[in-house]
Each structure stands twice: as C-alpha cells, then as structure tokens.
Amino acid sequence: MFQGMKPAVIPLALIAALAVNVPAPVTAQEEDDGFSLMEEGGRLILRGLMEELGPALEDLEDLPDEMRTAIEALASEAGPAIMEVMRMIDEIRYYEAPEILDNGDIILRRKPDAPPYEAPAPEEPAPGDSVDL
Template identity: 55%
Template sequence: MKHIVLSLCLAIPLPVTAQEEGDIDEGFSLMEEGAKLLFRGLMSEMEPAIDDFAGMAQELEPALELLATEMGPALMELMRQLDSVRYYEVPEILPNGDIIIRRSPDAPEFIPPDNAPIDL
C-alpha cells in the first residue's frame, strides 16, 4: 500500500518554482484528500471480508477451546518426548486407524528426556 501512495506522489509533477505558497498548500491538501478517498474506498471494499472473518472466528471459538483443553496436554506430552519434528517423516495412518510417526533415517541418534517413559 505504501508503494502505491509513493508512486502516486512521485507521478504527480509539482512545479514549485512558479507557484506561490498558497498554491503549494492547496496542492498538498488535494493530494491528502485523494489519499483519504483511496483509503476509504479500500476499507469499504474490505469490510464484508472482515465481517465474514469475524463471524467465522466466533463460530470456531468453541471448537478451538475444546481442542486446546482436550488435545493440548497430549500434544505437549508428545512434543516433550520428541526432540525435533524435523527429524521425523510424515505420519502414516494405517487402515485400523493407528498412526505411525517414523524417525528419518538421516536424523541424529535419539536421546530421550530423563523423565520420559519409553516403550520399546
């Protein structure tokens, strides 16, 4: 947006040498008015999208709260046991619903945290 306003300002020639101070002030005032009209137009175009986004956020809020309260602790435990997500391949979902997360073959050796139970 700054680029558009800057381009408009640079594209409008302002012959300063032949104008009086009042004419210059009037020119800047007109440019300011034009910029205000431009921004008002952009805001009126964006208003429906912003309203839709706000409505969608209100609809999703209960689901996100439920996700945070029920899945949050389990995800935190998983992240505590994994050293870094980048060392793992894409999860694979088996036909029975099990999810397998394999460690990448080129990942460094895994050193589990001291207090994490490990099933081998």
Template identity: 55%
Template sequence: MKHLILAALIALPAPALAQEEGEIEEGFSLMEEGAKLLFRGIMSEMEPAIDDFSDLAEELEPALELLATEMGPALIELIQTLDSVRYYERPEVLPNGDIIIRRSPDAPEYEPREEGDIIDL
C-alpha cells in the first residue's frame, strides 16, 4: 500500500512540470512579441527623423565635397606646419576676415616639422 501511495505521489508532479514548462514557453513568446511591438513602435517614431537626416545629408553633400576638395589640402598643410595643435590658442577672426592662430604663451619653443615626421594632434 505504501508503494502505491508513493508511486501516485511521484507521478503527480510530472504533468504539473509539463504544464509549468508550457507556461514558461508561452511567457517567453509573449515577451518576444512585446519586444517586437516595442521595436516596431520605436522604428515608426524614429522614421521621420531618419528621413530628415537623409534629406539633410543630401543637401550638405555638395558643400562637404567642395570643402574636401578646396579646403582639404590647405588644412593638411596647416596641420603639417603646426608642431602640435595643443600648443595653439583658439583661432581669432579679425574684423577684415583674417584668421589668426596664436601660439600659447606656455608652449615650448617652436620647432619646424621636417618632411616625413609624424603629425601629433
């Protein structure tokens, strides 16, 4: 008799475990669906901003290309002339449009860069 009761008690939890596993799987699928809905909502909210950014990039593209082709070589020459950017103060724009870049008073003495030296920014 004891064996029969023991066997019945051991057999009871098996369907309960199966039911819990099914509930856990259902919980995970509900969480997955919730995450999908959340991301869809975020994407639909972000879509106008992404479109605006794409439009802005298209508008700026010609200006950036012009900057790269015309100012690029001059900026590279300027960087190669400076021994280190950290030794200079902010550029100052004069009323006539000239731009002055002064060396900081506490910077070490200027040593011109030689051809092939590594640029230290």
C-alpha cells in the first residue's frame, strides 16, 4: 500500500494523522481539571509540528482515499494510546530509549540513576459520569 511513496512522506503523513486529533488550546479552567504537564507538553509539541510541517502536509491532500483512511484509522487508535503513555511517564529523561523484544513487545526501561517512580493519581470520573460494572 505504501510502496510508491517517498520514504520521507510516510513519517509526515503519520504525524499529520496524529495531529488531526489534537484538541483546541487548553484554557486555565481545563488545566485545573486535571491536565498534567506531560499532556500539555505533548499537545504543544504536536501543535508546533503541525505549524512547521503545514506546507509539506498540504502535499498529502493528494493521497489516495484508501491510504488517507488507513492513516486516519492509525491516528484514532494510536493517538489515545500515545497520550496514555505520556500520562504514565513522569519525566522522559528518566527513561532509556524504547526497546523492542523478540516477541514484538516494546518496553521503556527506567534509568538506574533516576529517582524512585511515583505513579500518577488515578483519574476520578467526572460528576454525572456512570461507571459500568
């Protein structure tokens, strides 16, 4: 499916697809509602990438519908997963580069000299949200 594309265009397409799901700028009220600095940092990075890559991404409008659909599907599945990983990581500098095991698992090892890990507090459901049991 991606055989005819230039190698540099594929990463740009993936970044564009992920950035499509970036929400609007966070207001002060929303920050008080539990957004971590990592989440906000991720949003700012994606927003900055979109501004820098905007002209190059315009070329992607000519992608075949099948490819565009595949990229949008990847973004809708991978975007939330990436944000969840960002919520779990306290400081990226405390981690080694990702490692892919023989079975395909991807692991992020904490550096030996990093301070002890403190898990983030679990998110509370918003008032009025139901909890399925």
